[in-house]
Amino acid sequence: MHIPDGFLDAKTWVTTGVLSAGTLAYALRRTRQTLQDRQVPAMGVMAAFIFAAQMVNFPIVGGTSGHLIGAVLAAVTLGPWSASIIMAVILILQSLLFQDGGLTALGANILNMGVIAVFAGYGVYRLLERYRAVGVFVASWVSVMLAAAACAVELAVAETIPLAVVLPAMLFWHAFIGVGEGLITAAVVEILSRTGVALSRDTTKA
Amino acid sequence: MDKKILAVLLVALAVAVALSPFASSNPDGLERVAEDKGFLEQGEGKEVITAPIPDYLLPGVENERLATAAAGFVGTLVTFGVMYGVGRLVAGRKAGARQTSP
Numbered sequence: 001m002h003i004p005d006g007f008l009d010a011k012t013w014v015t016t017g018v019l020s021a022g023t024l025a026y027a028l029r030r031t032r033q034t035l036q037d038r039q040v041p042a043m044g045v046m047a048a049f050i051f052a053a054q055m056v057n058f059p060i061v062g063g064t065s066g067h068l069i070g071a072v073l074a075a076v077t078l079g080p081w082s083a084s085i086i087m088a089v090i091l092i093l094q095s096l097l098f099q100d101g102g103l104t105a106l107g108a109n110i111l112n113m114g115v116i117a118v119f120a121g122y123g124v125y126r127l128l129e130r131y132r133a134v135g136v137f138v139a140s141w142v143s144v145m146l147a148a149a150a151c152a153v154e155l156a157v158a159e160t161i162p163l164a165v166v167l168p169a170m171l172f173w174h175a176f177i178g179v180g181e182g183l184i185t186a187a188v189v190e191i192l193s194r195t196g197v198a199l200s201r202d203t204t205k206a
Numbered sequence: 207m208d209k210k211i212l213a214v215l216l217v218a219l220a221v222a223v224a225l226s227p228f229a230s231s232n233p234d235g236l237e238r239v240a241e242d243k244g245f246l247e248q249g250e251g252k253e254v255i256t257a258p259i260p261d262y263l264l265p266g267v268e269n270e271r272l273a274t275a276a277a278g279f280v281g282t283l284v285t286f287g288v289m290y291g292v293g294r295l296v297a298g299r300k301a302g303a304r305q306t307s308p
Contacts, residue, residue, distance in 0.1 A: 001234065001235055001236040003236065004249035004253070005253050005254050006251075006252030007240070007248055028296060032296050035293065040290055041208065042211055043289050043290070043293045044215075044287075044290035046289075047286065047288075048214075048215055048282045048283070049214055049218035049221070052219070052222035052225075052226070055221075055222060055262060056228075056229045059230040059232055062238075063232050063238075064232055064234070065229075065232040065233065065234050067234065085296075089289050089292060093288060095257075096255070097258055097281065097284065098257055098277070099256075099261060102249070102252070102253065102254060103254040103255050148236075160245050160248060161245050166239060166243060170235065173238055177235050192214075196210070
């Protein structure tokens with residue numbers, strides 16, 4: 001759900017830009033206190049994996065597709081603060097190098113997929129952690145739905161489309177896309193834990 | 207680098223090169239809503255910058271699947287490199303702070 005240039009007006013992209021920049025500045029401060037040099041490669045490969053996985057659109061119903069966001073995957077494996085930085089790096093590169101997500105919409109895209117999806121998804125995961133894969137699945141689904149809802153609100157605030165029209169439509173399609181997000185995230189988290197690939201999330205917990 | 211960490215990077219490259227060329231080309235959720243609700247054209251031609259690898263197709267590669275795979279390969283490595291660099295900067299600053307305070 002990368003918002004392109006032209007969908008948001010100035011007040012919306014400035015507001016979301018300020019919110020995202022503030023959150024990222026705080027996330028950088030948090031991780032600076034805890035991040036060890038040896039954990040840096042793990043952040044690098046997680047960013048690389050999420051970037052690659054985001055390229056693989058999977059078909060859902062009705063001639064529509066979706067792709068992994070990866071917010072909960074990053075948050076569960078590396079903690080939410082690191083995850084928000086990882087998501088921001090991915091979204092910035094996608095916008096600058098691949099024209100995926102507008103430069104003016106970067107703040108909104110980071111807010112939706114790098115802040116809201118990360119922290120809401122991580123919160124749900126912590127509540128349901130004891131249910132393991134099921135908890136990861138539900139957290140991932142919720143992260144997609146909330147990111148989609150935030151995107152709808154931004155489009156409505158920008159007066160691109162009324163909320164009553166865009167919110168149900170966004171939630172409808174993303175309810176299916178979220179199932180894909182949940183299945184992929186639960187599978188990858190399970191594989192990482194069974195193969196003992198320690199990505200040391202404990203050090204950057206919220 | 208830890209072998210298991212390296213394995214994750216290789217898996218990421220494999221996903222980018224082998225799976226992305228076969229990704230669904232159907233509109234994603236937001237594009238679909240923009241199409242259905244008639245605001246898709248608001249984004250047309252509004253790009254603020256011209257990206258070097260637009261739409262994940264490496265310029266100069268004729269075959270679309272190869273162009274996607276190449277873009278995926280480049281993008282995955284660049285993402286790893288940038289995240290690694292940013293991570294080192296963030297982790298490094300803390301080490302610097304430690305040296306100044308006993």
